Amino acid sequence: MKLTSLQEIGEFGLINELKLSATRQNASTQYGIGDDAAVIEPGKKQVVISTDMLVEGVHFDLTFCPLRHLGYKAVAVNVSDIAAMNATPTQILVSLAVGGRYSVEAIKELYDGIRIACENYKVDLVGGDTTSSNSGLIINVTAIGEANAEDVVYRNTAQVNDLVCVTGDLGAAFLGLQILEREKQAFMANPEMQPELEQKEYLVQRQLRPEARMDVIHELRELGVKPTSMIDISDGLASELFHICGQSGVGAAIYQDKLPADEQVLNTAEEFRIDPLTCILNGGEDYELLFTVKLSDFDKIKNHPDITILGKIVPKEEGLNLVTPSGNAYPLKAQGWEHFQQ
Amino acid sequence: MKLTSLQEIGEFGLINELKLSATRQNASTQYGIGDDAAVIEPGKKQVVISTDMLVEGVHFDLTFCPLRHLGYKAVAVNVSDIAAMNATPTQILVSLAVGGRYSVEAIKELYDGIRIACENYKVDLVGGDTTSSNSGLIINVTAIGEANAEDVVYRNTAQVNDLVCVTGDLGAAFLGLQILEREKQAFMANPEMQPELEQKEYLVQRQLRPEARMDVIHELRELGVKPTSMIDISDGLASELFHICGQSGVGAAIYQDKLPADEQVLNTAEEFRIDPLTCILNGGEDYELLFTVKLSDFDKIKNHPDITILGKIVPKEEGLNLVTPSGNAYPLKAQGWEHFQQ
Numbered sequence: 002m003k004l005t006s007l008q009e010i011g012e013f014g015l016i017n018e019l020k021l022s023a024t025r026q027n028a029s030t031q032y033g034i035g036d037d038a039a040v041i042e043p044g045k046k047q048v049v050i051s052t053d054m055l056v057e058g059v060h061f062d063l064t065f066c067p068l069r070h071l072g073y074k075a076v077a078v079n080v081s082d083i084a085a086m087n088a089t090p091t092q093i094l095v096s097l098a099v100g101g102r103y104s105v106e107a108i109k110e111l112y113d114g115i116r117i118a119c120e121n122y123k124v125d126l127v128g129g130d131t132t133s134s135n136s137g138l139i140i141n142v143t144a145i146g147e148a149n150a151e152d153v154v155y156r157n158t159a160q161v162n163d164l165v166c167v168t169g170d171l172g173a174a175f176l177g178l179q180i181l182e183r184e185k186q187a188f189m190a191n192p193e194m195q196p197e198l199e200q201k202e203y204l205v206q207r208q209l210r211p212e213a214r215m216d217v218i219h220e221l222r223e224l225g226v227k228p229t230s231m232i233d234i235s236d237g238l239a240s241e242l243f244h245i246c247g248q249s250g251v252g253a254a255i256y257q258d259k260l261p262a263d264e265q266v267l268n269t270a271e272e273f274r275i276d277p278l279t280c281i282l283n284g285g286e287d288y289e290l291l292f293t294v295k296l297s298d299f300d301k302i303k304n305h306p307d308i309t310i311l312g313k314i315v316p317k318e319e320g321l322n323l324v325t326p327s328g329n330a331y332p333l334k335a336q337g338w339e340h341f342q343q
Numbered sequence: 344m345k346l347t348s349l350q351e352i353g354e355f356g357l358i359n360e361l362k363l364s365a366t367r368q369n370a371s372t373q374y375g376i377g378d379d380a381a382v383i384e385p386g387k388k389q390v391v392i393s394t395d396m397l398v399e400g401v402h403f404d405l406t407f408c409p410l411r412h413l414g415y416k417a418v419a420v421n422v423s424d425i426a427a428m429n430a431t432p433t434q435i436l437v438s439l440a441v442g443g444r445y446s447v448e449a450i451k452e453l454y455d456g457i458r459i460a461c462e463n464y465k466v467d468l469v470g471g472d473t474t475s476s477n478s479g480l481i482i483n484v485t486a487i488g489e490a491n492a493e494d495v496v497y498r499n500t501a502q503v504n505d506l507v508c509v510t511g512d513l514g515a516a517f518l519g520l521q522i523l524e525r526e527k528q529a530f531m532a533n534p535e536m537q538p539e540l541e542q543k544e545y546l547v548q549r550q551l552r553p554e555a556r557m558d559v560i561h562e563l564r565e566l567g568v569k570p571t572s573m574i575d576i577s578d579g580l581a582s583e584l585f586h587i588c589g590q591s592g593v594g595a596a597i598y599q600d601k602l603p604a605d606e607q608v609l610n611t612a613e614e615f616r617i618d619p620l621t622c623i624l625n626g627g628e629d630y631e632l633l634f635t636v637k638l639s640d641f642d643k644i645k646n647h648p649d650i651t652i653l654g655k656i657v658p659k660e661e662g663l664n665l666v667t668p669s670g671n672a673y674p675l676k677a678q679g680w681e682h683f684q685q
Contacts, residue, residue: 031389035590036498037427037575038393038488047373048390051380052470052485054438058477085379096396096483128394130483135400141438141472141483143394146380156378233379248377 004104027091029147030125039127041092046147051082053144057137064188065181068107070209072114075140078235080122081213081288083146085233087154090215092127093119096141098134111140122215152227154292157248159230163293163314165253166228168217168307170261171238172277175284176269177201177208203265211288217307218290224301228292237283241291242321243335252319255312255333258326282323282333346446369433371489372467381469383434388489393424395486399479406530407523410449412551413482414456420577421486422464423555423630427575429496430488432557434469435461438483440476453482464557494569496634499590501572505635505656507595508570510559510649512603513580514619517626518611519543519550545607553630559649560632566643570634579625583633584663585677594661597654597675600668624665624675 025033032040041048055061055075063071076093083090095115099108119126124144184196198205213233221228230249232241238260246253260281270277293314294302302308312324322330367375374382383390397403397417405413418435425432437457441450461468466486526538540547555575563570572591574583580602588595602623612619635656636644644650654666664672 031492032497037424037573038391038430038486040428040495041390041392042492043385043390045387048383048385049380050383050392050434050436050470050485050487052436052438052472052483054440054472054474054481054483056440056474056476056481059440059475082379086382088380092392094392094394094485096394098396098398098401098481128392130394130396132396132398133401134398134481136478139396139398139440139476139481141394141396143392143436143485144380145392150373150384153382155374231379 004106006101006104026119026123026125029091030127033125033127034129039092039094041127041145043147045149047150047153049083049086049088049146049148049153051079051144052141053079053082054139054141056139062181062185063138064185066209068110069114069117071140072111073118073210074114075142076115076118076122076124076144077211077213078288079142079144080118080124080215081233081235083144084213084215084218085231085290086146086148087152087218087228087231088146088148090122090124090144090146092125092145094127094143095129097129097131098139099131100134100137103138122213154228154231156230156232156245159245159249159251159293159314161251161314161316162296163229164296164299164310165242165255165291165293165312165314166302166308166310167234167238167261167289167291168214169287169289170263170266171234171287171289172262172266172270172280172284173204173207174211174286174288175280176266176273177204177206178286179273180204180269181208200265201269203263204269208286211286213288214290220305224305226294226298226301228294231290231292234285234287234289234291236285238291239282239333240335242333245291245293246314246317246321249314250317252315252317253312253321254315254319254324254330255322256324259309259311261309346448348443348446367467368461368465369467371433372469375467375469376471381434381436383469383487385489389492389495391425391428391430391488391490391495393421393486394483395421395424396481396483398481404523404527405480406527408551410452411456411459414453415460415552416456417482417484418457418460418464418466418486419553419555420630421484422460422466422557423575423577425486425488426555426557426560427573427632428488428490429494429560429570429573430490432464432466432486432488434467434487436469436485437471439471439473440481441473442476442479445480464555496570496573498572498574498587501587501591501593501635501656503593503656503658504638505571506638506641506652507584507597507633507635507654507656508644508650508652509576509580509603509631509633510556511629511631512605512608513576513629513631514604514608514612514622514626515546515549516553516628516630517622518608518615519546519548520628521615522546522611523550542607543611545605546611550628553628555630556632562647566647568636568640568643570636573632573634576627576629576631576633578627580633581624581675582677584675587633587635588656588659588663591656592659594657594659595654595663596657596661596666596672597664598666601651601653603651
C-alpha cells in the first residue's frame with residue numbers, strides 16, 4: 002500500500018479528509034468544523050470544559066501504543082474529566098502537531114480512534130487545529146460537557162461522615178505499562194521474540210484503551226444518588242483523595258481490605274516485585290471515579306457491582322489514613338505521577 | 344539570579360504558582376482552575392469555541408521571540424478567532440508542554456504575557472494542563488466566547504453586492520518575520536553585531552505581538568453594523584477571501600489601489616526584492632478581520648479610520664479577481680501558509 006505524505010495533501014487537505022466523518026450527536030452543537038470557531042447553544046445548562054495534552058515520549062510510546070488506541074484514549078481521558086464533574090460530555094476539539102515522518106494513513110488511524118470514542122461517548126468533534134511538529138506527535142483535546150447547575154459535583158464539597166467510593170478496580174493501568182515496557186526491552190534485545198502477554202490482557206487493555214466511567218455516572222443518576230464530591234483517578238487513588246480532602250477541609254479513613262484490584266494486578270505486582278498496595282494506591286491512569294456520597298445513600302449503592310465503598314470522610318484533624326485489617330492506621334502519602342520529576 | 348528548574352517545583356507546584364494570578368472578569372465564569380473542569384454559565388447566549396496550537400520551531404523561534412510576547416500572541420490569535428465570529432471572548436484554557444531546559448522563571452515570563460493578554464481582552468484563564476516535553480515548547484490555547492444567537496457571523500453568508508472590507512493594514516507581520524530571520528542569520532555569523540531594526544519597528548511588532556481586532560468588533564456594534572460574513576486573516580488575505588467566497592458560493596472583485604499597507608511594508612518589500620502585492624495578498628499572521636457588509640451600510644463605515652473597503656462580492660461565475668488601476672482583472676490565487684509544505 003502506498004502511503005500519502007502530509008506534504009502531498011497539506012493542512013487544508015487533511016482538515017477536509019477528517020471533516021467528512023463528523024456527524025452531529027448533540028442538540029447543543031450548532032456549528033462544527035469549518036469556521037473560525039465552533040458554536041454551541043447549551044440553553045439553560047452550565048458548560049463544563051477541560052483540556053489535556055498528550056506528548057509522544059512522555060504520555061505514550063508508539064512502539065507499543067497503536068495510533069487507533071491512542072486516539073481513543075486521548076478522548077476518553079478528557080471525557081473522564083467531564084464525568085468527574087457529573088456532567089454529560091457533548092463536544093470535543095482536537096489539536097494535533099504531527100512530525101513529517103507520519104503518513105496521512107497514520108493520522109487517519111489516529112482519527113479513527115477519536116471517531117470511535119466520539120461515537121461511544123456521544124460527543125461531537127466540532128473543531129481543532131492541525132499543524133506540523135519538528136519532533137513527535139502532540140495531541141491536545143478540549144472536552145465540553147453540560148449539566149444543570151444543581152447537578153455539577155466539585156472536589157471541595159465532601160463532608161464528614163460521607164462514604165468514600167470508587168468505581169472499578171485499581172492499579173491495572175500502571176502494571177500494564179510495566180508489562181509493555183518490559184516487552185519493548187525484550188523486543189529490542191531480540192526482534193524475533195513473541196510478546197508474552199498471556200494472563201496480562203486486562204492490564205494491557207487498561208493501559209492502552211481506558212474508558213471514562215460515563216456508565217456509572219448514568220447509573221448513579223438512575224439510582225437518585227448525587228455524589229457530594231468527585232474526581233477522576235488519573236494520578237493514583239492516594240493523590241486524588243488528597244485533592245478531595247485538601248479542598249474540602251476534611252480527612253479520610255480508607256480500609257485496606259476494601260481496595261478493589263483485579264487478580265492480574267495481584268499476580269503481576271508479585272512478578273515485578275512491587276507491593277500490590279503501591280500499584281493500587283499510587284498507580285496512575287486507571288480513570289476510575291473517586292467520589293463521596295451521603296451515608297443515607299448507602300442502601301442505594303451497596304450492591305452496585307462497579308462501585309466499592311472504601312471508607313469514610315472524617316474530621317480534618319484525623320488526617321488521611323489507610324486502616325489495615327488488624328485495625329492499625331497508617332498515614333497515606335500522595336505519590337502522584339509528576340511528569341516533571343521523571 | 345538563581346533559576347528554579349521545573350524538576351524542583353513539579354507540575355502541581357507550577358499549577359499553584361500560576362493559579363494565584365487568576366482573577367475573574369466575566370460573570371459567566373462560575374469556576375476556574377482547581378477542579379476536573381472549569382464551569383461556565385452562558386445564560387441564553389451561544390458559546391463559541393476555538394483552539395490553536397503553537398509549536399516551537401514551526402510557529403515561533405525563541406531566539407528572537409521573547410516568551411512574554413509569545414504568551415501574549417498565543418492568546419491574541421485565539422481571541423482573533425472569537426472576534427471573527429462577532430462574539431465576545433470570555434475564557435481561555437492553556438495547555439503547555441515544556442522541555443526540561445526551561446526554568447520556572449521562563450515559564451512565568453510566558454504566563455505574564457498570557458496574563459497581560461487576558462487583562463487586555465478581558466478573558467478569564469479557567470484551566471489548562473502543564474506537562475513536560477522531550478523537545479521544544481508547545482502551547483495550545485482554547486478560547487471561549489459568547490454572543491446572542493442572532494449576532495454570530497459565519498463565513499458562509501456573504502451575498503452578491505456586499506462590500507468587502509478589511510481592518511488595519513496587511514503584509515507587515517510577514518515582513519517582520521523576514522527581518523527577524525535576517526537579523527538572526529547576521530547574529531549567528533557575528534554575535535557582536537547590533538540588530539538593524541530602525542524603520543522596521545512596526546513590522547517586528549506586528550510579527551511578535553499581534554492584536555486581535557476586538558476594538559473594531561465593538562465599534563461595528565456601536566455603528567449598528569453587523570457584517571454579513573467574517574474571517575480573521577491568519578493565512579493571508581487571498582486565502583481567507585477564498586474561504587468566504589467558497590463557503591458562500593460567490594465571487595469577489597478586489598481593487599488593487601485600495602489594498603492597505605504601511606509604508607514600512609512597501610519599503611521593506613523592495614529591500615527584500617519581494618513584490619509588495621505578494622506580501623499584502625499572501626503574507627500571513629496579520630490577524631486583521633476580513634468581512635463583508637451590506638451595500639446599505641456603506642455610509643456607516645466609509646469614514647472609519649481602521650476599515651478599508653476593498654471591493655465587492657460578485658456572482659460566483661465571475662470568480663475572484665484583483666482589479667488593477669487600469670481596470671484589468673487578474674484571477675486571485677490562494678497561497679495560504681501551508682505548514683506541512685514548508
